[in-house]
Amino acid sequence: MSNNFQIYYNALLVNPAQKSTSNGGIFVGNGKVIDIGAHIDQQYKTDNADNIEYINVKGHVLAPGLVDMRVFMNGPGESTIRDVGNSAAAGGVTTILTMPNTEPIVDDVAIVEYINSRAKNIAKINLHTSAALTKGLNGAEMSEIGLLKQSGAIAFTDGRHSINNSMLFHRLLTYAKCHDALVIHDVEDKDLAGDGVMNEGLFASRLGLPSKHKIAETIMLKRDLTIACLTGARYHVSQISCLESLNAVRHAKLDHKNITTGVSINNLTLNEFDIGEYRTFLRLEPPLRSEDDRLAMVRGIKSGDIDIIVSSHDPQNADGKRHPFADANVGAVGLETLLSAALRLYHSEDVELHTLWAALSLNPAKLLGLEAGTLEIGTKADFIIVDLDYSWKVERSELKSKSTNTPFENRVLQGKVLQTYVEGQKIFDFNT
Amino acid sequence: MKNFENMMKPHFSHKHLLGIEGLKEANITALLDLAEEKIEQSRQETKKTDVLKGRTQINLFFESSTRTQASFELAGKRLGADVLSMNVAQSSIKKGETLLDTAATLNAMQPDLLVIRHGSAGAVELLSQKVNCAVINAGDGRHEHPTQALLDALTIRRNKKRLARLTIAICGDVLHSRVARSNIILLNIMGARVRLIAPPTLLPADASKLGCEIFHDMKEGLKGVDIVMMLRLQTERMQGAFIPSVREYFHFYGLDEEKLSYANDDALVMHPGPMNRGVEIDSIIADSARSLIREQVEMGVAIRMAVLECLSNNWLKKNESGA
Numbered sequence: 074m075s076n077n078f079q080i081y082y083n084a085l086l087v088n089p090a091q092k093s094t095s096n097g098g099i100f101v102g103n104g105k106v107i108d109i110g111a112h113i114d115q116q117y118k119t120d121n122a123d124n125i126e127y128i129n130v131k132g133h134v135l136a137p138g139l140v141d142m143r144v145f146m147n148g149p150g151e152s153t154i155r156d157v158g159n160s161a162a163a164g165g166v167t168t169i170l171t172m173p174n175t176e177p178i179v180d181d182v183a184i185v186e187y188i189n190s191r192a193k194n195i196a197k198i199n200l201h202t203s204a205a206l207t208k209g210l211n212g213a214e215m216s217e218i219g220l221l222k223q224s225g226a227i228a229f230t231d232g233r234h235s236i237n238n239s240m241l242f243h244r245l246l247t248y249a250k251c252h253d254a255l256v257i258h259d260v261e262d263k264d265l266a267g268d269g270v271m272n273e274g275l276f277a278s279r280l281g282l283p284s285k286h287k288i289a290e291t292i293m294l295k296r297d298l299t300i301a302c303l304t305g306a307r308y309h310v311s312q313i314s315c316l317e318s319l320n321a322v323r324h325a326k327l328d329h330k331n332i333t334t335g336v337s338i339n340n341l342t343l344n345e346f347d348i349g350e351y352r353t354f355l356r357l358e359p360p361l362r363s364e365d366d367r368l369a370m371v372r373g374i375k376s377g378d379i380d381i382i383v384s385s386h387d388p389q390n391a392d393g394k395r396h397p398f399a400d401a402n403v404g405a406v407g408l409e410t411l412l413s414a415a416l417r418l419y420h421s422e423d424v425e426l427h428t429l430w431a432a433l434s435l436n437p438a439k440l441l442g443l444e445a446g447t448l449e450i451g452t453k454a455d456f457i458i459v460d461l462d463y464s465w466k467v468e469r470s471e472l473k474s475k476s477t478n479t480p481f482e483n484r485v486l487q488g489k490v491l492q493t494y495v496e497g498q499k500i501f502d503f504n505t
Numbered sequence: 506m507k508n509f510e511n512m513m514k515p516h517f518s519h520k521h522l523l524g525i526e527g528l529k530e531a532n533i534t535a536l537l538d539l540a541e542e543k544i545e546q547s548r549q550e551t552k553k554t555d556v557l558k559g560r561t562q563i564n565l566f567f568e569s570s571t572r573t574q575a576s577f578e579l580a581g582k583r584l585g586a587d588v589l590s591m592n593v594a595q596s597s598i599k600k601g602e603t604l605l606d607t608a609a610t611l612n613a614m615q616p617d618l619l620v621i622r623h624g625s626a627g628a629v630e631l632l633s634q635k636v637n638c639a640v641i642n643a644g645d646g647r648h649e650h651p652t653q654a655l656l657d658a659l660t661i662r663r664n665k666k667r668l669a670r671l672t673i674a675i676c677g678d679v680l681h682s683r684v685a686r687s688n689i690i691l692l693n694i695m696g697a698r699v700r701l702i703a704p705p706t707l708l709p710a711d712a713s714k715l716g717c718e719i720f721h722d723m724k725e726g727l728k729g730v731d732i733v734m735m736l737r738l739q740t741e742r743m744q745g746a747f748i749p750s751v752r753e754y755f756h757f758y759g760l761d762e763e764k765l766s767y768a769n770d771d772a773l774v775m776h777p778g779p780m781n782r783g784v785e786i787d788s789i790i791a792d793s794a795r796s797l798i799r800e801q802v803e804m805g806v807a808i809r810m811a812v813l814e815c816l817s818n819n820w821l822k823k824n825e826s827g828a
Contacts, residue, residue, distance in 0.1 A: 214746065214749070215748075215749045217749040217752065218749060218753075219749070219753050219756065220749075220753050244747065248704060248705065250705065251704055251705050251721040
């Protein structure tokens with residue numbers, strides 16, 4: 074821990090916990106927030122420390138680092154962890170939850186312990202792992218939820234796989250409840266989705282691509298919600314993408330506090346027309362939907378019915394994407410563009426900054442039980458400085474991630490992370 | 506007033522023993538008291554009497570069983586009955602005979618006592634309606650196993666001098682256990698406090714309404730407990746369907762010294778057998794001085810002798826009064 078003390082002043086403080094955005098500064102030392110508020114300026118003095126460094130934030134946003142609870146890695150190896158850490162830092166993401174869909178699959182105590190023991194030093198950001206909900210992600214037998222939780226897995230999910238067997242899913246939630254384990258689930262009825270590769274509708278018909286109706290998502294979601302309400306287990310639907318699903322969660326959440334909802338940044342900011350001429354970087358799950366559905370997602374963020382925004386960061390190598398659309402690998406990188414893309418909602422859809430930050434940092438931190446997502450006296454100094462108005466073109470060659478399958482390729486985004494700090498230490502600087 | 510006194514006096518005047526449900530405290534006490542005498546009898550050099558001389562007892566086991574069948578066989582023989590054990594699991598049912606045809610066939614052989622085990626709940630009661638003799642349920646599906654509950658009660662009463670106000674924890678696979686069901690009912694009748702400790706996937710629906718306190722944590726559940734009853738976990742339930750693995754089950758629900766230390770210092774441990782060592786119970790506990798597991802087996806023979814004798818006498822009285 075460094076003994077350095079810094080005062081960041083002349084900042085626009087975004088504080089999702091207080092639902093406020095206000096001018097002020099932050100006093101950081103020993104990796105923690107020592108003081109924060111409007112009273113911290115260039116003249117701020119303290120007896121607690123000497124050698125204080127004063128940093129002018131120049132009116133930019135200073136806010137909690139983002140918490141992204143849906144990040145895929147190809148494996149728990151050192152280079153993969155370093156790569157994901159670099160991408161996250163560049164995107165202002167200071168805490169991530171990784172999915173168990175790695176090789177080897179995270180379904181064993183030993184793998185959880187291995188990742189937890191090494192991740193932090195290599196990644197530089199806070200890296201937490203989820204564990205598989207079923208053994209080998211087979212959708213048939215429950216994994217050792219109790220032992221995995223004791224070893225440090227903070228959530229349970231089969232990642233991009235949905236569990237079709239309702240009997241098993243009922244038992245899983247029942248069992249998870251007694252260990253107070255968080256279950257995160259991707260919802261898609263495989264039988265109903267068939268071999269569809271994009272949203273069912275006129276555009277899919279024109280493109281001649283096999284498509285799947287959005288009810289494939291809503292039907293399984295409604296099953297899940299019914300079981301979650303019955304068991305009282307902590308249930309989080311990882312990504313919804315359509316109006317019908319939003320209505321379903323809104324209804325269930327009225328009486329059940331154990332239910333939370335996520336949405337992918339892609340479904341918030343893109344629609345099916347972005348696929349254009351079979352652009353495989355937009356082959357995503359859930360598939361991009363209609364503009365009406367996208368607008369429903371934005372309303373869900375505003376109303377709080379959708380709690381969390383995730384990047385669904387899913388690196389795919391170039392070869393996997395160089396195929397006809399239907400044969401191309403699914404997924405896109407997203408850590409580095411998460412905030413800039415989300416700021417579209419601020420710039421053009423009237424979503425307030427603190428609302429965005431709640432969905433991007435505070436809510437996921439609370440759900441995962443992590444000390445993150447908020448800046449208060451005594452919390453860890455995980456924060457970012459953001460220029461809200463900086464325009465930049467997303468060029469694959471500029472991305473830190475080794476895989477560059479971004480759906481925002483060549484788009485101009487407004488807003489850029491300038492610096493990222495974890496426990497007071499700068500781990501990313503846009504200008505260097 | 507005299508009627509009331511008669512009711513309170515220990516007695517067991519039923520025609521069959523199909524379950525613990527429906528019995529009264531006085532019925533259970535009568536059977537336990539008689540069983541005490543049978544323990545003494547079984548400990549003599551000459552164990553055999555002739556109270557059931559001339560009677561025919563048929564053990565009809567549609568599910569294979571070693572210990573229960575042996576226990577009933579021994580009980581009948583020590584009372585002087587002619588005992589025939591039929592393992593129907595491998596015989597006529599396989600040849601397509603229906604349950605009721607089997608009953609009619611057996612009934613034609615004029616048995617006096619029929620001991621039946623069957624894989625389906627309610628099957629023993631169904632058979633009892635079709636035969637003219639006393640029927641004893643030796644286990645029907647997940648429903649009841651009354652002689653096991655009675656032998657457990659006898660074991661507890663001999664070691665703790667009472668059943669009322671004891672706190673008894675039943676741990677493990679309650680969902681699939683007829684032993685647990687019979688015990689829950691019996692212990693409630695006798696005024697004991699019953700706790701169930703199990704993962705929620707191994708508990709029956711609305712278990713708390715059966716007259717039990719529910720726990721999912723052994724350390725919580727075992728606090729202040731006088732008796733720990735472990736249940737057997739069937740192999741086919743171990744892998745992924747109801748619980749994740751044997752390793753996780755033992756970690757959270759297997760009875761070891763550490764978990765047992767949360768129970769009362771004089772708490773005793775029971776298991777209906779056969780045990781899975783290292784799955785639901787640590788060998789050190791199973792073989793320790795606090796284990797009543799072998800005593801339970803001895804009590805099994807005694808309680809079955811008591812049940813056979815009572816039922817046989819009840820039919821005798823009924824026939825005499827009927828004639």
